[in-house]
Amino acid sequence: MLSDLGDFDDYIEAQVHEWNAPGIGVCIVKDEKVIFTRGYGYRDYANRLPFLSSTLFPIASNTKLFTAIAAGILVEKGVLTFDQPIRDVVPSLRFYDKSLDAAVTLRDMLGHRTGVPRYDMILHRAEFSKKELFDRIRFMKPIAPFRSKLIYNNMMYEAVGHIIELLSGKSWDQFVRDEVLSPVGMPQTAFTIADMLAHPNHAVPFTERRDSEALWQTPYPELNWSSPAGSIVSSLDDMSRWLAVLINNGVMAGKKVIPEQILQATLAPGLAFPDPLGDVLGFEPEINSIYGMGRQTSSYRGHLLASHGGDLRAFHSQVSYLPSEKLGVVVFVIGDHCSMLRNAVGYNVYDRLLGLGESSSMDALREFHLKAKQNMRESRERVRPSAIPDTRPSHDLADYVGRYEHPAYGQLHISLNDFQLQFRFRQTKLPLHHYHYDRFDTDDDEAEGAWSMSFLTSPLGDIDRVSLWLDATDAVFVRIPDAPAxxxxxxxxxxxxxxxxxxxxxxxxxxxxxxxxxxxxxxxxxxxxxxxxxxxxxxxxxxxxxxxxxxxxxxxxxxxxxxxxxxxxxxxxxxxxxxxxxxxxxx
Missing domain, CATH: 2.40.128.50 (Lipocalin)
Structure with missing residues (x-):
């Protein structure tokens, strides 16, 4: 079968050059055998260090299947169930309203079926413990009827991680290590960016500048806590064993290391997984995508495909396999501008090894990326101020200074330095410029992005709130007054x-x-x-x-x-x- 790959090596080398990719890692598994593993480009572009099969890499949301399986192990032990209201077992979990309290199940949380939006900014450079994240679920207002549509939600996985801790008596990461990683045999796999950085052989985040093709080293993702939604770091070596266990329904070297019924439960179809790129690209490499728990199934050129992606800033991964053919691929990609390679490389492998004839998906994805980048560049160049001229803030700048709090997102801080307001939200610190009236904006920082906030007054005329657009919703932070002793x-x-x-x-x-x-x-x-x-x-x-x-x-x-x-x-x-x-x- 290895010979069926043909000029795959040269082809991927060419893609690295054409996409300006800092580094790519590829592993192919057939049955239980690793038939191909190789790194392309560099794990550390600045120092030209090679991408190896042992290089530690953040797999981001591919962590979710580990969490779903860990929860499934508790189901097998009779501690949890997939389909009874989760509050029957964990009464301390509270949702936004009583109807969700009475209905949401473990399957709903792991299958993104609650109707609750992402609220990812709660996790942005998070300073919260798992319990604090768990307690914030009750402030997350749904935007769609329960079980009506799939809305991806990392916070539900954080909550499930805390549930695992409550019911097992172990931390989430220790439970996953004991019940999943050790039986599978994944000694290099760890749980935080800090763990990764402690290892000398780790991937370094590089990506293109947004307005050029120059590569720059971005900050590492702020995931220095163990996150059930997306913090696991692993290597091609370890992930090849993981993929082999998935392909073989929980069996490794003739020994059952994960119960098959748990793996089948995670594949059970839930809600349709939308593909917003289908209409944009003019074709859909995968059709009929359905999310289960921690992974999805779809049809790739007539073949059943099980997969999940993972995305953090500058780090992108894909774990996929064809259950009927017992053939799978793990892809690691460094660089946001070439993130689409995490899917496209796997498609190319399946095209070659199944004799399907090479599709045009790689060319279409590359063309889409180039057009999108050029369009964004032109859009930034065309931007014109829309502020209402000759307006002033309603108060002296000192009156805006203070701490403001949202029940889910936590605190943000406004300070004054040399007659300019400063904005701080966790580790994000940027100066604020007056836009108009009581609106202040930051610059569009390449690393931190652009932030815009509008200050609001009480009926008494004092500045008592600030509104930010976060997670596609208007989040209002209420001022924390300085209370007397x-x-x-x-x-x-x-x-x-x-x-x-x-x-x-x-x-x-x-x-x-x-x-x-x-x-x-x-x-x-x-x-x-x-x-x-x-x-x-x-x-x-x-x-x-x-x-x-x-x-x-x-x-x-x-x-x-x-x-x-x-x-x-x-x-x-x-x-x-x-x-x-x-x-x-x-x-």
């Missing part, structure tokens, strides 16, 4: 009385949250505004300010748009009105 808050508690006799009590919860209690009325939360000013988030036009006289709290001013009341602090009031106990924290 707990000791100061304690001084504010007590009973206050209006001139006409009505009383209220100010109490302090265990979480240092002030509560306002009027008789016969629901308690109100008071959130800090500035200084000793507070407001109720449900009625932001209502403001409360504690008045200090001679170092003591003397009164509480309460006003809205039509009236202002002053409530005088009552000294030595009945303990029933003052806070002599802690208010319980509501769930």
């Amino acid at each position: 707990p000791g100061v808050l304690k001084q504010l508690t007590g009973t206050y009385q209006a001139a006409f006799g009505a009383r209220c009590a100010i109490k302090l919860r265990r979480d240092n949250q002030l509560m306002l209690h009027f008789p016969e009325a629901p308690a109100e939360v008071l959130t800090p505004l500035k200084g000793l000013q507070f407001r109720n988030p449900k009625w932001p036009q209502r403001t409360f300010e504690f008045v200090m006289e001679n170092g003591r709290v003397a009164a509480l001013r309460h006003w809205n748009s039509v009236a202002e009341f002053v409530l005088t602090r009552v000294e030595n009031a009945d303990s029933a009105d003052t806070m002599e106990h802690e208010e319980p924290i509501a769930d």
